[in-house]
Amino acid sequence: MTFTYLPIADMIGYSFTDWDGISPEKNNVGLKNYTDLFTRPELFKVFLVSGVYLIAAAVQICLALYFATVLSFNTKCRNLFKGILFFPYLINGVAIGFVFLYFFRPHGTLDSLLALVGIHGDHLWMGDPDLVNKSLAGVSVWRYTGLNLVLFLGAIQSIPPHLYEAAALDGANRWQQFRHIIAPSIKPVISLSAILAVSGSLAVFEIPYIMTGGANGSQTFVIQSINMAFKFDKFGLASASAVVLIILILFVTWIQRRLVPEERVELS
Structure with missing residues (x-):
C-alpha cells in the first residue's frame, strides 16, 4: 500500500x-x-500510436495461441521450441532496444535479409514516420509472444487428457479439438491476455523510448x-x-x- x-x-x-x-x-x-489535456488535440494524437501497438498485440496473442496449441501436442522438439519462443521475454528491454537499433539501421541486418529475397533498397525503419511505429510494434511482438505462450500452455495443459481421447474417438481433427475443447476451456486466460494487451498498448514506453526517444512520430x-x-x-x-x-x-x-x-x- x-x-x-x-x-x-x-x-x-x-x-x-x-x-x-x-x-x-x-x-x-x-x-x-x-x-489543457482535453482541449489540445495534439496531446491525444499519441493514442493513434497506441492503435498500432494494439494491432500488434492482437497478432501477438494469435501467434502465441497457435504455437501453444501446436506445442501442447506431441510435437517433435517441442521443449526446444518452447525455450526459443520464451527466451526473448527473459532479455532485458534495454538490451533488446540496442540490438534492434542495429537490426533496423540502414544497410543493417533487416535490409540484408530483405536483399536475399529480392527486396533491395535502404529503408529508414526508425526514421520514416510511416514505418517507425510498425517496426517498434514488431519488436514488441517478438519480445512478448513468449509470455502469452506460457500462459496459454499452462491453461491448455490443465485440460483433462480424456477429453482429447473422446474427441479423437468421435473423429475430431486438431482444428475441431481446438474449437470445441481448447478454446472454451482457456477462455478466461484469453480474456486476461486481451486485457493485458489493451493496457499494455496504452502504456507502451520501454522499447520506443530506448530506440527512438519518441522521435519521428513514435511518441x-x-x-x-x-x-x-x-x-x-x-x-x-x-x-x-x-x-x-x-x-x-x-x-x-x-x-x-x-x-x-x-x-x-x-x-x-
Whole structure:
C-alpha cells in the first residue's frame, strides 16, 4: 500500500497544481491541467500510436495461441521450441532496444535479409514516420509472444487428457479439438491476455523510448507524460496525464469485462 496507493494519491494531488517538480511552491490551479489535456488535440494524437501497438498485440496473442496449441501436442522438439519462443521475454528491454537499433539501421541486418529475397533498397525503419511505429510494434511482438505462450500452455495443459481421447474417438481433427475443447476451456486466460494487451498498448514506453526517444512520430502517451515532467518542467500537467491514463485503462478493462464476463469453466 505504501508504495502503490500513496504515490497515486500524491500524483492526483499534483495534477491539480502547477508544480514544476523543483520549486517548493505548488499553486492550486483546479482543473486547468485537465482542461489543457482535453482541449489540445495534439496531446491525444499519441493514442493513434497506441492503435498500432494494439494491432500488434492482437497478432501477438494469435501467434502465441497457435504455437501453444501446436506445442501442447506431441510435437517433435517441442521443449526446444518452447525455450526459443520464451527466451526473448527473459532479455532485458534495454538490451533488446540496442540490438534492434542495429537490426533496423540502414544497410543493417533487416535490409540484408530483405536483399536475399529480392527486396533491395535502404529503408529508414526508425526514421520514416510511416514505418517507425510498425517496426517498434514488431519488436514488441517478438519480445512478448513468449509470455502469452506460457500462459496459454499452462491453461491448455490443465485440460483433462480424456477429453482429447473422446474427441479423437468421435473423429475430431486438431482444428475441431481446438474449437470445441481448447478454446472454451482457456477462455478466461484469453480474456486476461486481451486485457493485458489493451493496457499494455496504452502504456507502451520501454522499447520506443530506448530506440527512438519518441522521435519521428513514435511518441507514446507515457513518453509524452515523461517529457512534460522532466523536459518541460510541467509536473502538474504530467500528473494529470498519468491520472487520465490510469482512468482510461480502468475504463477499458471494465468495458472488456462487461463484454466478456468471466466464466467458470468446468472440465469433465
